[in-house]
Amino acid sequence: MAVCIAVIAKENYPLYIRSVPTQNELKFHYTVHTSLDVVEEKISAVGKSIGDQRELYLGLLYPTEDYKVYGYVTNSKVKFVIVVDSSNTSLRDNEIRSMFRKLHNSFTDVMCNPFHNPGDPIQSKAFDGIVSGMMVQSS
């Protein structure tokens, strides 16, 4: 399960970011922010060959000693980043993909809310619930 889940706007400011060990929050912010480098790299790499359908899932952005960072980009260039503990070896690519899909669905619901102003930080409880379900249960 994830230790940090972030939704980042097209303009690269965070719309939503939550991490489980709260004392490490800052570190995750830095990690997620830095991961945008790789996200941009991957997006632009696809853009060069016109016509091929880009997969939303970007895969492993980069591993660090302690964490694995995965990325996903919606068609509107909103980025999802999931950080997983490296020691958590039970998570396979498919599980990460399905987490992103779930996240994307919930995000779409948030955007469908007529009272939500796109570009504002996400404060939806439903979204929060979905994210909580994907996070490591902090003990």
Next chain:
Amino acid sequence: MECQEEKPIIYTMENKPIVTCAGDQALFTSLYTSLAQQLPREPMEWRRTYGRAPKMIHLEANFVQFKEELLPKEGNKALLTFPFLHIYWTDCCDTESYKSSVKEDMTRWQNSLRTHSSPDWVIIVVETNDTKKKNKPNILPRSSIVDKIRSDFCNKQNDRCVVLSDPLKDSSRSQESWNSLLLKLRTLLLMSFTKNLGRFEDDMRTLREKRTQPGWSFCEYFMVQEELAFVFEMLQQFEDALVQYDELDALFTQYVLNFGAGDTANWLGSFCAAVRSWSGLLLRRPIDMEKRDGIQRGEASLLDLRSYLFSRQCTLLIFLQRPWEVTQRALELLHNCVQELRLLEVSVVEGALDCWVFLSCLEVLHRIEGCCDQAQLAANCSHTVGLWAYATDKLKSLGELCGLVSESGPTSEDLNRTVDLLAGLGDERPETVNSLQSPYKKLKEALSSVEAFERHYLELSHAAMEMYRAIGRLRSARLVGKSLAEFYMRKGDPERAEKFLQEALKSYVSEGWSLPVTHTRRQIAECQKLLGRTEEYLQTSALLAGDGNLSTEERKHFCQEILSFSARSGEQSPKVTLSMSVFTQLTRLQFRPATASVHSGAVLQVELTLRCLMPVAVRIQQLVASVHFDVDQGGTLGRPKGAKRPAKPGTIEFRPGGSSAGPHGSAHSAASSLACPVLELDEIQDRSPTDNSLNSTGVVCKNTHLLMRRHDSGSPPPDTTNCVSPPAVAMKEGAQVLRVQDVTLEPGNNSITFTAPSAQPGTYTLRQLCATVGQVQFVLPHIYPSVRYDVYSQEPQLTVEPLSEPLLAGLPQTVKFTLLTGHYSVKKGDALQLSNSDSMPLLPSSCCTAHIRSPAHDPVGESVLSIQSSEKVTSISLPATPPYHTLEFQLEVLCVIPSGAERPASERLTNGEVRHRPRSYSHPDTPMTAIDQRMSIDCPWSIYSTLLALTFYIPFKTRHTLLSAGNRKYIQVCVQNVSDVNFTLSEVKLTEKQQETTLELQSLNTKNHQLLCSKHSVFCLWEVRWKDDLPSCLQCVFSASFSPSERNVSGSKAFHYQFQLERVTTLYSVRADILPPAGEQHCRSGFLCGLEVCITRLSEPVDGELAEDSKTDADGLRTTKLMYEVADSSSNWAVCGKSSGMVSMPLTANATHRLQIEVMPLFAGHLPFPKIKVLKYLPHTAAVAIQPDPDSCVENDSLSLLDKTLDEQADTASIRSRGSVHSVGSGEQQQRGVAMPRLEPFSPGQVFNHSHARQVLVLPAADDHIMEVNAT
């Protein structure tokens, strides 16, 4: 390669599959060179088992002499030393020798093969011509030896015996036999591979399946599978070889994971041993035999196994030309190892892993550098940069661990640790002893001293940063920079640190990451404090004090920093100016009154709502808003009127430009500032300065400079508050200011009220806001959107307007006087002087109350006006009224309806006459005639009189008509009510203007009171009777009294109407008769009838007439010429022959003239008589005999239907003639001047037509089938 001497050749990469050679060694040696050369020349397709894709491979072989020891013993699984093919060479060509020795040898060879169950053999028989020649007598056919061998050894396997002919000769035959031999050899080799490898793989799999059994050892299995990898490598099948290692890798990883899950394998115990050596990867050898031996002996540690595995993978990947995969795998490996050690709970000396990782990173990088050129390296930074960054990171933590980062240098404890760490590195590898830049040397040097560490660390950091920059990973570069900054801070070098921190901060701010912003900013604050940059430090402190991401204690700390500085009594030091937006935010500004527009001298309050971001209440010595003053130009030329006053007038909401308020503050602001700014539009009206009429109007966008700006993706949002460095704020001097002293700003919203200066009229724009706290000033450099208020000065203004529209003339009407005092204050005794006018007197009223209203239209007071009227002026004394108030009162006025006498004599009131009279005119909106009444008022504030105009409307329209019956005359007056009010008309009277009682006007009106409803008319009729002679000109006055029917009669007003009638006397009577054709009783349509016209002179000639248009005949009889004209407007009649003609009438009473005209009725029925017109004919005296114009209708002999146009012409002519005596009959004639004879109509009373409106019965023609009924 160095290990070649101590180990068998099989461990070099020059391994080839072994092929043994038995038989004639000399023969083989002679052929060896060409065989070894030619064997790999052509590729062979290798079909694989288990559905693996076939491959083309070039086969090589290592030919060794056959020895029995080479044959593998039972149970020996070694593959590398396995002989894949056995060859027996012979060039025996005679049966004797074959039988005697060769066959025996072969049998022995075969037997030894069979005992070792090696089925892969081949016998090669070399044939040379030389041998044939030499042994001529015993020669046998070559085939016989071969056949013999085949029959002896190759039962059913004939292909196991190959003939090679003339191998050393260069002939086509020789070549052919070589080719077939090579093909055979290759095929057999491949067959052997397939078979033997297949068997090996099966064995290996079996072994693997046993892994759950106790006693299974990974290391043993490792050796087996690696053997397979070696063989693939030997066959140049690196891909397959790599697969073997990857399988081993995965298997091991799985075991470690299972261990983590609680499933322990015994053999893993050896890998869980504490790590004692952390010498890093070794990638320079193809095979690290030391580690391999360790694995074989089961003594390897986890790091050893991983290192060995990776070194093999690395070697193969480089063979496969995939160096970038090496770097990627290396990073994964290093991360993985760290994780695995953690998972296996292997005890590691602190820092040992860092050493290992550091050395490994550098080793991989060196290895890659060794196999790529510089350009390739530069192009593939993205693959290597991760390792660089990792190495940097590890070196940093090592440095921290060993006390190399602190300012004071390492302690003895640190030194001990360093020694321990260095011990674990062991000795330097022999490969790199001589190189100057080995990772080993680097690490050792870096840990040796503070300076060396710094050098190495900086070198690595900069390398990593540059690479990140080069590939566009700026965020990563900044993160490395930040880490470098932390290093500098610990080294006590805040100056360098700040540079990196600022750069990182800029990036976080621009992308709206609040938490990193806060963190970085706090580090910057530390730097700035150390550097003594007071102003910047205070600015940063202010930002941090208002930062919701920090705890209250921290915020209070930073707030206290500011306050303690501000309290410092340094009079000589200049004040520190900081941006206000970090300290407090202006959220709303409210004007009181809300219009934001006051007259000069009035009180205007400005209420500011400030949101204080500080965690504690702050006392401000003074808060100043500077104001820019623009003198009002007076005119409204091009000035936007009433600058946008949105939903709530007088209130301006400022968008939160907030930086770090609240946890989402900066994200908010980033979001909002990245979005387009809101369009600000203003209405603009351009009015003409002279009459205030609208010239043009339009819409202007006030913030085009924001909207039209390029939106670069990289440019930071226009959010100055978040600026990394405080913006240069300067307070503009010398401007007018709003000021409050000693305010305490509580955290949260505060409301502060200013009293705005309003002495001078003009526009005041609020520009800046400045809060002073001791030595610190917080300045808001621009208040945006711009806020302004207007102070105006107004001239006193007097207006008079009707209380109700429209004002009716002739009735008392109430008008409202409104006096806007403007800047003038009305004193007691001031009075308005109204010049009296006869046509509009002011009606004295008993009580007249003036109301005074404040500028906000609230009633302030009332007072009774005193009005004094003298002959010329009416004076209204005004009550004392303060400036900018409104004074209102009402007066009754009466506008006298002008009687017709003032106008030149006319029958009509409106037509034609109005143009000459400027004071009455017909209004386009109403049928009533309007009269403008001017009033002249002298006001106390001006030396000039105020001229005001009121428009009254006459409610009546009056017409008169002269009616005749023979000689009798009647006057009809029609009064039409055009107003919306009902009136009662009474005392209707018609009198002569000159009271000469020769005339008697006898009223034929019955009713005394007449109701005259709105839009209705009343007709009155009088008969004119005279005694002696009827005067040619009658001047009459119609008078009536009227009152609105709703009111009582007593309030009735008189109404006069004067008019003049001329040429009243009847001069001629015209009598017409229609005579049916002879013999008929009635006229018939289509038959000619006679029209007999009789014109009779009724009266003696009057004086004017004589002079005017008569002439004297030769016989002394005075005559006048008349023209008659028979016209039929409705085409009932056809006039045959002359329709018009001239008659000469004697000027005596009862002179008669008869005319006979032929007319033909065109329809049957009661037809009206054709019209007969009589006109005066005025020949010009000078030109008597002028021929009349052909188009004038003086003579018209042709039979004609008089068409409508002619008729209409005649009609208009007649109307005109009635209007004016001097107007002439036809326009054309008038144009031709007086030289022409003229026609002139008579006044309406002068000719009386007896047969007017008479009808005659016309029968239809007898043979008419169709009777037309014409209803008109």
